[in-house]
Amino acid sequence: MAEDQEREEGQERPSRPSTAAARRERRGAARPAARKDADGKAEPRSKARPDNAAKSDSADRKGRPTPTRDRKDDRGSIFARTSRFLREVVSELRKVIWPTRKQLIGYTAVVLVFVTFMVALVAGLDVGLGKGVFWLFG
Secondary structure, eight states, rough: OOOHHHHTTOOOOOOOOHHHHHHHHHHHHSSEEEEEOOOOOOETTTOEEEHHHHHHHHHHHSSSSSTTSSSSSOOHHHHHHHHEEEEEEHHHHSSSSSOHHHHHHHHHHHHHHHHHHHHHHHHHHHHHHHHHHHHHHH
């Protein structure tokens, strides 16, 4: 009933994109088109800059330099590293675009048909070549 009232008012709930391509397009639309300088001005990514200008601005735009590689990291205990790894795995799995049940069934059917065809092809070639060898050599 509440959905009908929303539709009558002309406000629709934002729906989740149903295809992977639509989700990628939606994510791409949310990204900024240009980088911003220290001044706050947008600079197109394709704009070519002279090498000397890039070097003089790099310290201003980027901030402090990257720490040296010789610095020793405090990696923490094995339990802290393991829990961090598992948190990162879960966060990466949230980014995965999972197929719908319909897509999964379709993909599974395609794979099973292809594997069945390939097994039949290899078995037929094996039997045919085996009979040919026995006929030739005896």
